[in-house]
Amino acid sequence: MRKLGIYALVVLVITIILPTVIVKALNFVPREEEVDAAADYIEAKTIDRKSPIKLNKKIDKLKIYNNYSKEVEEIPIDDYIKGVVAAEMPAEFHMEALKAQAVAARTYAIFRSLKYPQGHPDHLGAALCNGVHCQAYLSLEELEDIHGSSWVENYWAKIEEAVDTTRNLGIFYDGEIIEPLYHSTSGGWTEDAREVFALSLPYLKSVPSPNEEEAPRFKSILTMAIDDFIAKIKSAYPKVNISRENIHEKIKLIDKTMTGRVKKVSIDGIVVEGRDLRDLFDLDSTSFIITLDTSLNIIEIETRGYGHGVGMSQWGANGMAKNGSDYEEILRHYYTGVEVKEIGN
Numbered sequence: 001m002r003k004l005g006i007y008a009l010v011v012l013v014i015t016i017i018l019p020t021v022i023v024k025a026l027n028f029v030p031r032e033e034e035v036d037a038a039a040d041y042i043e044a045k046t047i048d049r050k051s052p053i054k055l056n057k058k059i060d061k062l063k064i065y066n067n068y069s070k071e072v073e074e075i076p077i078d079d080y081i082k083g084v085v086a087a088e089m090p091a092e093f094h095m096e097a098l099k100a101q102a103v104a105a106r107t108y109a110i111f112r113s114l115k116y117p118q119g120h121p122d123h124l125g126a127a128l129c130n131g132v133h134c135q136a137y138l139s140l141e142e143l144e145d146i147h148g149s150s151w152v153e154n155y156w157a158k159i160e161e162a163v164d165t166t167r168n169l170g171i172f173y174d175g176e177i178i179e180p181l182y183h184s185t186s187g188g189w190t191e192d193a194r195e196v197f198a199l200s201l202p203y204l205k206s207v208p209s210p211n212e213e214e215a216p217r218f219k220s221i222l223t224m225a226i227d228d229f230i231a232k233i234k235s236a237y238p239k240v241n242i243s244r245e246n247i248h249e250k251i252k253l254i255d256k257t258m259t260g261r262v263k264k265v266s267i268d269g270i271v272v273e274g275r276d277l278r279d280l281f282d283l284d285s286t287s288f289i290i291t292l293d294t295s296l297n298i299i300e301i302e303t304r305g306y307g308h309g310v311g312m313s314q315w316g317a318n319g320m321a322k323n324g325s326d327y328e329e330i331l332r333h334y335y336t337g338v339e340v341k342e343i344g345n
Protein backbone atom coordinates (compact mmCIF):
# COMPACT_ATOMS: atom_id res chain seq x y z
CA MET A 1 0.00 0.00 0.00
CA ARG A 2 1.36 3.32 -0.97
CA LYS A 3 2.45 6.08 1.37
CA LEU A 4 0.87 4.42 4.32
CA GLY A 5 2.71 6.53 6.78
CA ILE A 6 1.60 9.80 5.25
CA TYR A 7 -2.11 9.34 5.24
CA ALA A 8 -4.29 8.47 8.10
CA LEU A 9 -5.24 5.15 6.68
CA VAL A 10 -7.78 2.96 8.20
CA VAL A 11 -7.66 -0.44 6.70
CA LEU A 12 -10.86 -2.33 6.85
CA VAL A 13 -10.02 -5.80 5.93
CA ILE A 14 -13.17 -7.20 4.59
CA THR A 15 -12.36 -10.67 3.61
CA ILE A 16 -15.23 -11.73 1.55
CA ILE A 17 -15.64 -14.55 -0.86
CA LEU A 18 -18.37 -13.88 -3.33
CA PRO A 19 -19.62 -16.47 -5.72
CA THR A 20 -20.15 -15.33 -9.25
CA VAL A 21 -23.25 -13.40 -10.04
CA ILE A 22 -24.84 -16.37 -11.60
CA VAL A 23 -23.75 -19.30 -9.55
CA LYS A 24 -24.52 -22.75 -10.60
CA ALA A 25 -27.17 -23.94 -8.20
CA LEU A 26 -26.20 -27.03 -6.31
CA ASN A 27 -29.52 -28.50 -5.37
CA PHE A 28 -28.87 -32.11 -5.89
CA VAL A 29 -31.39 -34.67 -6.88
CA PRO A 30 -32.04 -36.85 -3.88
CA ARG A 31 -29.91 -39.92 -4.08
CA GLU A 32 -32.93 -42.20 -4.20
CA GLU A 33 -34.61 -40.40 -7.00
CA GLU A 34 -35.04 -42.31 -10.20
CA VAL A 35 -33.47 -40.65 -13.16
CA ASP A 36 -34.39 -43.21 -15.75
CA ALA A 37 -36.72 -40.70 -17.35
CA ALA A 38 -33.69 -38.87 -18.63
CA ALA A 39 -33.82 -37.96 -22.26
CA ASP A 40 -34.32 -41.07 -24.29
CA TYR A 41 -30.68 -41.26 -25.26
CA ILE A 42 -29.60 -41.51 -21.65
CA GLU A 43 -30.17 -44.54 -19.54
CA ALA A 44 -29.40 -44.07 -15.93
CA LYS A 45 -29.92 -46.14 -12.87
CA THR A 46 -31.00 -45.00 -9.46
CA ILE A 47 -28.67 -42.40 -8.04
CA ASP A 48 -27.37 -44.05 -4.97
CA ARG A 49 -23.96 -44.08 -3.37
CA LYS A 50 -23.91 -47.85 -3.44
CA SER A 51 -24.92 -48.15 -7.06
CA PRO A 52 -23.27 -45.38 -8.97
CA ILE A 53 -24.78 -43.79 -12.02
CA LYS A 54 -24.36 -45.96 -15.04
CA LEU A 55 -24.69 -44.60 -18.49
CA ASN A 56 -25.55 -47.66 -20.46
CA LYS A 57 -25.51 -45.99 -23.81
CA LYS A 58 -23.27 -43.41 -25.24
CA ILE A 59 -24.91 -40.02 -25.32
CA ASP A 60 -25.13 -38.75 -28.84
CA LYS A 61 -27.24 -35.65 -28.50
CA LEU A 62 -28.21 -33.16 -25.83
CA LYS A 63 -31.23 -30.94 -25.51
CA ILE A 64 -30.17 -27.33 -25.11
CA TYR A 65 -32.54 -24.47 -24.34
CA ASN A 66 -31.69 -21.42 -26.42
CA ASN A 67 -32.13 -18.32 -24.25
CA TYR A 68 -32.58 -16.10 -27.31
CA SER A 69 -34.98 -18.09 -29.46
CA LYS A 70 -36.63 -19.62 -26.35
CA GLU A 71 -36.60 -22.96 -28.10
CA VAL A 72 -35.08 -26.31 -27.25
CA GLU A 73 -32.51 -27.53 -29.75
CA GLU A 74 -31.03 -30.97 -30.06
CA ILE A 75 -27.31 -30.75 -30.61
CA PRO A 76 -24.83 -33.60 -31.16
CA ILE A 77 -22.83 -33.77 -27.93
CA ASP A 78 -19.40 -33.20 -29.49
CA ASP A 79 -20.65 -30.14 -31.39
CA TYR A 80 -22.11 -28.84 -28.15
CA ILE A 81 -18.85 -29.40 -26.24
CA LYS A 82 -16.87 -27.59 -28.95
CA GLY A 83 -19.23 -24.63 -28.67
CA VAL A 84 -18.87 -24.61 -24.89
CA VAL A 85 -15.07 -24.79 -24.93
CA ALA A 86 -14.98 -21.91 -27.44
CA ALA A 87 -17.44 -19.85 -25.40
CA GLU A 88 -16.00 -20.58 -21.98
CA MET A 89 -12.24 -20.43 -22.55
CA PRO A 90 -9.97 -18.27 -24.72
CA ALA A 91 -8.95 -20.29 -27.76
CA GLU A 92 -5.41 -18.95 -27.34
CA PHE A 93 -5.05 -21.13 -24.25
CA HIS A 94 -2.73 -24.12 -24.17
CA MET A 95 -4.09 -27.28 -25.78
CA GLU A 96 -4.00 -29.21 -22.50
CA ALA A 97 -6.08 -26.51 -20.79
CA LEU A 98 -8.60 -26.67 -23.65
CA LYS A 99 -8.76 -30.45 -23.27
CA ALA A 100 -9.34 -30.10 -19.51
CA GLN A 101 -12.14 -27.65 -20.30
CA ALA A 102 -13.62 -30.08 -22.83
CA VAL A 103 -13.74 -32.93 -20.32
CA ALA A 104 -15.15 -30.66 -17.60
CA ALA A 105 -17.80 -29.30 -19.98
CA ARG A 106 -18.85 -32.79 -21.09
CA THR A 107 -18.99 -34.04 -17.50
CA TYR A 108 -21.02 -31.03 -16.45
CA ALA A 109 -23.47 -31.52 -19.32
CA ILE A 110 -24.03 -35.17 -18.48
CA PHE A 111 -24.31 -34.48 -14.77
CA ARG A 112 -26.96 -31.85 -15.49
CA SER A 113 -28.83 -34.17 -17.83
CA LEU A 114 -29.00 -36.84 -15.16
CA LYS A 115 -29.89 -34.39 -12.44
CA TYR A 116 -32.71 -32.78 -14.43
CA PRO A 117 -34.24 -35.54 -16.50
CA GLN A 118 -37.34 -33.44 -17.18
CA GLY A 119 -35.31 -30.31 -17.80
CA HIS A 120 -34.06 -27.64 -15.44
CA PRO A 121 -36.83 -25.84 -13.53
CA ASP A 122 -35.70 -22.58 -15.17
CA HIS A 123 -35.95 -24.08 -18.65
CA LEU A 124 -38.17 -27.13 -18.64
CA GLY A 125 -37.61 -29.50 -21.50
CA ALA A 126 -33.85 -29.12 -21.45
CA ALA A 127 -31.37 -29.81 -18.68
CA LEU A 128 -29.01 -27.22 -20.10
CA CYS A 129 -29.28 -23.78 -21.64
CA ASN A 130 -26.80 -21.90 -23.78
CA GLY A 131 -26.02 -19.21 -21.19
CA VAL A 132 -23.80 -18.87 -18.14
CA HIS A 133 -26.78 -20.00 -16.09
CA CYS A 134 -25.58 -23.47 -17.08
CA GLN A 135 -22.47 -23.18 -19.22
CA ALA A 136 -22.06 -20.83 -22.11
CA TYR A 137 -22.42 -22.32 -25.60
CA LEU A 138 -21.95 -20.65 -28.96
CA SER A 139 -22.56 -22.26 -32.33
CA LEU A 140 -19.86 -22.01 -34.97
CA GLU A 141 -22.01 -19.45 -36.76
CA GLU A 142 -22.29 -17.33 -33.63
CA LEU A 143 -18.54 -17.63 -33.01
CA GLU A 144 -17.84 -16.40 -36.51
CA ASP A 145 -20.22 -13.45 -36.00
CA ILE A 146 -18.48 -12.52 -32.76
CA HIS A 147 -14.83 -13.18 -33.56
CA GLY A 148 -14.74 -12.98 -37.35
CA SER A 149 -13.70 -15.51 -39.97
CA SER A 150 -9.99 -15.22 -39.17
CA TRP A 151 -10.70 -16.51 -35.67
CA VAL A 152 -12.43 -19.53 -37.18
CA GLU A 153 -9.49 -20.12 -39.51
CA ASN A 154 -6.95 -19.79 -36.71
CA TYR A 155 -8.65 -21.54 -33.84
CA TRP A 156 -11.55 -23.76 -34.78
CA ALA A 157 -9.33 -26.73 -35.65
CA LYS A 158 -7.65 -26.33 -32.25
CA ILE A 159 -11.01 -26.41 -30.45
CA GLU A 160 -12.02 -29.48 -32.45
CA GLU A 161 -8.77 -31.23 -31.59
CA ALA A 162 -9.26 -30.55 -27.86
CA VAL A 163 -12.72 -32.10 -27.96
CA ASP A 164 -12.07 -34.94 -30.41
CA THR A 165 -8.96 -36.20 -28.60
CA THR A 166 -10.88 -36.37 -25.30
CA ARG A 167 -14.06 -37.83 -26.79
CA ASN A 168 -16.35 -39.58 -24.33
CA LEU A 169 -14.10 -38.90 -21.34
CA GLY A 170 -15.70 -37.82 -18.07
CA ILE A 171 -14.69 -37.09 -14.49
CA PHE A 172 -15.73 -39.51 -11.76
CA TYR A 173 -15.50 -39.65 -7.98
CA ASP A 174 -16.12 -42.94 -6.28
CA GLY A 175 -17.63 -44.27 -9.49
CA GLU A 176 -20.10 -41.42 -9.91
CA ILE A 177 -19.99 -38.69 -12.46
CA ILE A 178 -19.27 -35.38 -10.73
CA GLU A 179 -20.56 -31.85 -11.01
CA PRO A 180 -17.33 -30.18 -12.11
CA LEU A 181 -17.82 -26.52 -11.34
CA TYR A 182 -15.24 -24.19 -12.79
CA HIS A 183 -14.49 -20.49 -12.80
CA SER A 184 -12.19 -17.95 -14.41
CA THR A 185 -9.54 -17.07 -11.82
CA SER A 186 -9.19 -18.19 -8.22
CA GLY A 187 -6.71 -15.54 -7.12
CA GLY A 188 -4.31 -18.12 -5.70
CA TRP A 189 -6.50 -20.71 -3.93
CA THR A 190 -9.72 -22.30 -5.04
CA GLU A 191 -12.61 -22.36 -2.58
CA ASP A 192 -14.34 -25.23 -0.84
CA ALA A 193 -17.87 -25.67 -2.26
CA ARG A 194 -19.14 -25.68 1.31
CA GLU A 195 -18.14 -22.04 1.73
CA VAL A 196 -19.95 -20.88 -1.39
CA PHE A 197 -22.87 -23.23 -1.88
CA ALA A 198 -23.27 -24.56 1.67
CA LEU A 199 -22.81 -28.05 0.31
CA SER A 200 -19.77 -30.10 1.09
CA LEU A 201 -18.46 -32.29 -1.71
CA PRO A 202 -15.31 -34.39 -1.42
CA TYR A 203 -14.07 -33.40 -4.86
CA LEU A 204 -14.68 -29.64 -4.55
CA LYS A 205 -12.12 -28.75 -1.91
CA SER A 206 -9.78 -25.80 -1.65
CA VAL A 207 -6.50 -26.34 -3.51
CA PRO A 208 -3.65 -24.01 -4.42
CA SER A 209 -3.88 -22.50 -7.87
CA PRO A 210 -0.51 -21.07 -8.82
CA ASN A 211 0.50 -19.65 -12.19
CA GLU A 212 -2.54 -17.41 -12.56
CA GLU A 213 -0.63 -14.14 -12.68
CA GLU A 214 -1.31 -13.70 -16.39
CA ALA A 215 -5.06 -13.64 -15.78
CA PRO A 216 -6.44 -10.21 -16.62
CA ARG A 217 -8.58 -10.28 -13.52
CA PHE A 218 -6.11 -11.83 -11.12
CA LYS A 219 -6.25 -8.60 -9.16
CA SER A 220 -8.38 -5.54 -9.68
CA ILE A 221 -8.81 -2.29 -7.80
CA LEU A 222 -11.97 -0.25 -7.61
CA THR A 223 -11.49 3.32 -6.41
CA MET A 224 -14.38 5.54 -5.43
CA ALA A 225 -15.14 8.60 -3.34
CA ILE A 226 -16.09 7.77 0.24
CA ASP A 227 -19.39 9.61 -0.23
CA ASP A 228 -20.23 7.47 -3.26
CA PHE A 229 -19.35 4.35 -1.32
CA ILE A 230 -21.60 5.41 1.54
CA ALA A 231 -24.44 6.31 -0.84
CA LYS A 232 -24.21 2.90 -2.46
CA ILE A 233 -24.29 1.13 0.89
CA LYS A 234 -27.28 3.21 1.96
CA SER A 235 -29.11 2.48 -1.29
CA ALA A 236 -29.09 -1.17 -0.32
CA TYR A 237 -29.26 -0.77 3.45
CA PRO A 238 -31.11 2.49 4.11
CA LYS A 239 -31.16 2.02 7.87
CA VAL A 240 -27.43 2.05 8.42
CA ASN A 241 -26.01 5.12 10.05
CA ILE A 242 -22.64 5.56 8.42
CA SER A 243 -20.79 8.72 7.54
CA ARG A 244 -17.31 9.86 6.63
CA GLU A 245 -16.62 10.37 10.31
CA ASN A 246 -17.69 6.99 11.62
CA ILE A 247 -17.24 4.64 8.66
CA HIS A 248 -13.98 3.20 9.95
CA GLU A 249 -15.68 1.88 13.04
CA LYS A 250 -19.04 0.94 11.51
CA ILE A 251 -17.83 -1.63 9.01
CA LYS A 252 -16.35 -4.77 10.47
CA LEU A 253 -15.35 -8.11 9.10
CA ILE A 254 -17.23 -10.85 10.93
CA ASP A 255 -16.31 -14.01 9.09
CA LYS A 256 -14.09 -15.13 6.27
CA THR A 257 -13.22 -18.45 4.70
CA MET A 258 -9.95 -20.29 5.06
CA THR A 259 -8.81 -18.84 1.74
CA GLY A 260 -9.55 -15.28 2.81
CA ARG A 261 -12.80 -14.69 1.00
CA VAL A 262 -15.33 -12.55 2.81
CA LYS A 263 -18.33 -14.38 4.22
CA LYS A 264 -19.97 -11.84 6.51
CA VAL A 265 -19.49 -8.19 7.27
CA SER A 266 -21.21 -6.03 9.85
CA ILE A 267 -22.31 -2.62 8.65
CA ASP A 268 -23.56 -0.60 11.60
CA GLY A 269 -24.73 -3.80 13.20
CA ILE A 270 -26.44 -5.21 10.11
CA VAL A 271 -24.93 -8.48 8.93
CA VAL A 272 -24.26 -8.45 5.20
CA GLU A 273 -23.14 -11.45 3.17
CA GLY A 274 -19.90 -11.11 1.28
CA ARG A 275 -21.68 -12.12 -1.92
CA ASP A 276 -24.19 -9.29 -1.44
CA LEU A 277 -21.37 -6.76 -1.22
CA ARG A 278 -19.86 -8.35 -4.30
CA ASP A 279 -23.11 -7.86 -6.18
CA LEU A 280 -23.61 -4.34 -4.83
CA PHE A 281 -20.21 -3.13 -5.99
CA ASP A 282 -20.02 -5.47 -8.98
CA LEU A 283 -16.78 -6.99 -7.71
CA ASP A 284 -15.02 -9.85 -9.45
CA SER A 285 -15.08 -12.10 -6.39
CA THR A 286 -15.62 -12.15 -2.65
CA SER A 287 -11.89 -12.10 -2.04
CA PHE A 288 -11.47 -8.42 -1.34
CA ILE A 289 -9.93 -5.87 0.95
CA ILE A 290 -11.41 -2.44 1.51
CA THR A 291 -9.01 0.39 2.22
CA LEU A 292 -10.20 3.75 3.46
CA ASP A 293 -8.04 6.78 2.80
CA THR A 294 -9.38 9.59 4.97
CA SER A 295 -6.86 12.03 3.65
CA LEU A 296 -7.99 11.76 0.03
CA ASN A 297 -11.55 10.79 0.92
CA ILE A 298 -11.43 7.73 -1.21
CA ILE A 299 -12.16 4.06 -0.81
CA GLU A 300 -10.21 1.37 -2.57
CA ILE A 301 -11.55 -2.14 -2.97
CA GLU A 302 -8.88 -4.57 -4.05
CA THR A 303 -10.29 -7.85 -5.37
CA ARG A 304 -8.48 -11.08 -6.08
CA GLY A 305 -9.65 -13.57 -8.68
CA TYR A 306 -12.78 -13.69 -10.78
CA GLY A 307 -15.74 -15.96 -10.17
CA HIS A 308 -16.99 -18.13 -7.34
CA GLY A 309 -13.60 -19.80 -6.96
CA VAL A 310 -14.94 -23.37 -6.76
CA GLY A 311 -13.47 -26.22 -8.81
CA MET A 312 -11.17 -25.72 -11.77
CA SER A 313 -9.65 -22.30 -12.33
CA GLN A 314 -9.46 -21.79 -16.08
CA TRP A 315 -6.48 -19.45 -15.87
CA GLY A 316 -4.85 -21.78 -13.38
CA ALA A 317 -5.43 -24.66 -15.80
CA ASN A 318 -3.66 -22.69 -18.51
CA GLY A 319 -0.81 -21.92 -16.12
CA MET A 320 -0.43 -25.60 -15.24
CA ALA A 321 -0.53 -26.59 -18.92
CA LYS A 322 2.18 -24.08 -19.77
CA ASN A 323 4.28 -25.60 -17.02
CA GLY A 324 3.98 -29.06 -18.49
CA SER A 325 0.87 -30.62 -16.93
CA ASP A 326 -1.49 -32.55 -19.16
CA TYR A 327 -5.27 -32.26 -19.04
CA GLU A 328 -5.68 -35.21 -16.73
CA GLU A 329 -3.18 -33.82 -14.23
CA ILE A 330 -4.99 -30.49 -14.36
CA LEU A 331 -8.38 -32.10 -13.69
CA ARG A 332 -7.04 -34.29 -10.90
CA HIS A 333 -5.45 -31.24 -9.30
CA TYR A 334 -8.59 -29.14 -9.23
CA TYR A 335 -11.06 -31.96 -8.51
CA THR A 336 -9.80 -33.80 -5.45
CA GLY A 337 -9.71 -37.59 -5.58
CA VAL A 338 -11.26 -38.01 -9.02
CA GLU A 339 -10.47 -40.20 -11.98
CA VAL A 340 -10.84 -39.40 -15.64
CA LYS A 341 -12.24 -42.26 -17.69
CA GLU A 342 -14.55 -43.24 -20.47
CA ILE A 343 -18.19 -42.54 -19.82
CA GLY A 344 -20.29 -45.67 -19.87
CA ASN A 345 -17.50 -48.05 -18.87
Ligand SMILES: [Zn+2]
Binding pocket: 120, 122, 123, 127, 128, 129, 130, 131, 133, 134, 135
Ligand atom coordinates in the same frame (compact mmCIF):
# COMPACT_ATOMS: atom_id res chain seq x y z
ZN1 LIG B 1 -29.46 -22.91 -17.80
